[in-house]
Amino acid sequence: QIQTKLRYTRTKAAAIIPPEIAICDTEIGSLEERLSQLKRIATSLKKREEISAEIYRIQQEVSKLETRVSEQNSKIDFEKGSDFIADSMNSYLNLIYRTKPKLWEQKPVAVDFRKRDFKFFIGERNWKSKVGGTATLVFLMSYHYALMNLTNRDDYNYPGLTIIDFPARLDDGSIVRDKENFVLEPFVDLCQWKRMTHTQVIAAGSSFENLEGANRIELDYIWK
Numbered sequence: 001q002i003q004t005k006l007r008y009t010r011t012k013a014a015a016i017i018p019p020e021i022a023i024c025d026t027e028i029g030s031l032e033e034r035l036s037q038l039k040r041i042a043t044s045l046k047k048r049e050e051i052s053a054e055i056y057r058i059q060q061e062v063s064k065l066e067t068r069v070s071e072q073n074s075k076i077d078f079e080k081g082s083d084f085i086a087d088s089m090n091s092y093l094n095l096i097y098r099t100k101p102k103l104w105e106q107k108p109v110a111v112d113f114r115k116r117d118f119k120f121f122i123g124e125r126n127w128k129s130k131v132g133g134t135a136t137l138v139f140l141m142s143y144h145y146a147l148m149n150l151t152n153r154d155d156y157n158y159p160g161l162t163i164i165d166f167p168a169r170l171d172d173g174s175i176v177r178d179k180e181n182f183v184l185e186p187f188v189d190l191c192q193w194k195r196m197t198h199t200q201v202i203a204a205g206s207s208f209e210n211l212e213g214a215n216r217i218e219l220d221y222i223w224k
Helices: 002-016 019-075 078-099 133-152 177-191
Strands: 109-113 118-122 161-165 200-204
Touching: 078 109, 078 133, 078 177, 133 161, 133 177, 177 200
Parallel strands: 161 200
Antiparallel strands: 109 118
16 A cells, blocks of 8 residues: 555656666666675685685695505505415314315415405415315305404404305305305304404304304295
């Protein structure tokens, strides 16, 4: 209602207002819009400067971390780590050989850790060219055994957990069931060491009957 009442007065007032005032009003509006644009640009430039400063700070931090990593890598004794893993794997394989000589009739394992890669050997040849299905199972279990054994050392950082899912059959067609207990018995003994009380080995397979020192949970539900 007020706007309606003012409309007549505004119309009369507009007729007597000099045109210069209308032009000035338009120019004021244009200048205000340009000022708003400049403020938005200034805000964007300030944000860009803040982002640039943050990027520079992060780059400096990355540079420091890369320097620290380089220093740590230079201190890593790859030969020591290779020897420890190899010794642990051969300890496991010797335990298997004592109970089941036919499961492992190969030469000792050698390990070569480097900065960019690593290699495993049986004797002087690559391990993959030396073993069949059953021997592959024993070899891989020795590797897991060696990793678990890292938990027993203060100078290594390993979580002390191994989860193994045994296949029903190996590549050579042999059944794993009659070998599961023998390959797990060294793990049972290892986990009973004083410094290994907080470690755990979880194995899923088709047997494990009469495996002493292990908690056996039998599942009878078939998942489809």
